[in-house]
Amino acid sequence: EPEVTQTPSHQVTQMGQEVILRCVPISNHLYFYWYRQILGQKVEFLVSFYNNEISEKSEIFDDQFSVERPDGSNFTLKIRSTKLEDSAMYFCASRRRGSDNSPLHFGNGTRLTVT
Amino acid sequence: GDSVTQMEGPVTLSEEAFLTINCTYTATGYPSLFWYVQYPGEGLQLLLKATKADDKGSNKGFEATYRKETTSFHLEKGSVQVSDSAVYFCALSDMDSNYQLIWGAGTKLIIKP
Numbered sequence: 501e502p503e504v505t506q507t508p509s510h511q512v513t514q515m516g517q518e519v520i521l522r523c524v525p526i527s528n529h530l531y532f533y534w535y536r537q538i539l540g541q542k543v544e545f546l547v548s549f550y551n552n553e554i555s556e557k558s559e560i561f562d563d564q565f566s567v568e569r570p571d572g573s574n575f576t577l578k579i580r581s582t583k584l585e586d587s588a589m590y591f592c593a594s595r596r597r598g599s600d601n602s603p604l605h606f607g608n609g610t611r612l613t614v615t
Numbered sequence: 616g617d618s619v620t621q622m623e624g625p626v627t628l629s630e631e632a633f634l635t636i637n638c639t640y641t642a643t644g645y646p647s648l649f650w651y652v653q654y655p656g657e658g659l660q661l662l663l664k665a666t667k668a669d670d671k672g673s674n675k676g677f678e679a680t681y682r683k684e685t686t687s688f689h690l691e692k693g694s695v696q697v698s699d700s701a702v703y704f705c706a707l708s709d710m711d712s713n714y715q716l717i718w719g720a721g722t723k724l725i726i727k728p
Contacts, residue, residue, distance in 0.1 A: 504658075506658075533715075535716075541720070542718045542719065542720050542721070543659070543706075543716070543718040544718075545715045545716065548713075548715065555713075556713055556715065591658060591659060593659075598714060599714055603661050603664070604661070605661075606651075606658045606659040608656075609658050609659075
């Protein structure tokens with residue numbers, strides 16, 4: 501069964517550095533998402549992406565964050581200048597259509613540790 | 616706004632015990648309801664879902680019934696196994712949230728042999 505893949509599984513970076521988290525969504529999916537989960541807290545929506553542009557973003561997704569689909573397969577999340585509070589598990593997800601009739605498929609996540 | 620509340624964990628049970636993990640929600644519209652599971656070291660997997668009142672979602676022996684009158688979607692399993700040990704998340708989505716998932720805090724389930 502096709503799956504969403506994320507790399508790396510664990511990223512350690514110093515405060516102030518830029519990080520890029522990578523995701524390869526399922527190939528025939530059209531809607532892409534990033535969620536994050538700070539340790540011990542709820543999963544939070546960051547951003548959704550469709551037709552090569554952001555369709556929705558949360559308050560968390562400030563100017564330090566950006567997303568890109570640089571080619572036909574990758575979907576990346578960039579954090580320009582990481583802060584300690586960015587330490588979290590970041591999940592990429594994709595779905596074929598933008599409604600509940602099309603389930604979200606998640607990757608295994610990237611654990612980001614900012615020191 | 617929409618929200619999901621689920622029972623705090625960890626929940627520790629012996630193998631073959633009956634499981635209930637409570638989940639209640641608040642929503643202005645008519646949400647779809649989901650249970651996701653996260654096994655150790657893995658990502659989030661859809662376990663089951665229900666899209667309208669009185670629907671029952673089921674998968675791998677787990678069940679949950681969409682109860683509009685009590686705004687609940689409790690997860691149940693008649694006889695748990697060690698391999699069911701994981702974190703379980705209740706979530707909802709609806710038009711008001713643009714079909715983004717609104718998540719509960721997660722409940723860690725530990726099954727002892």
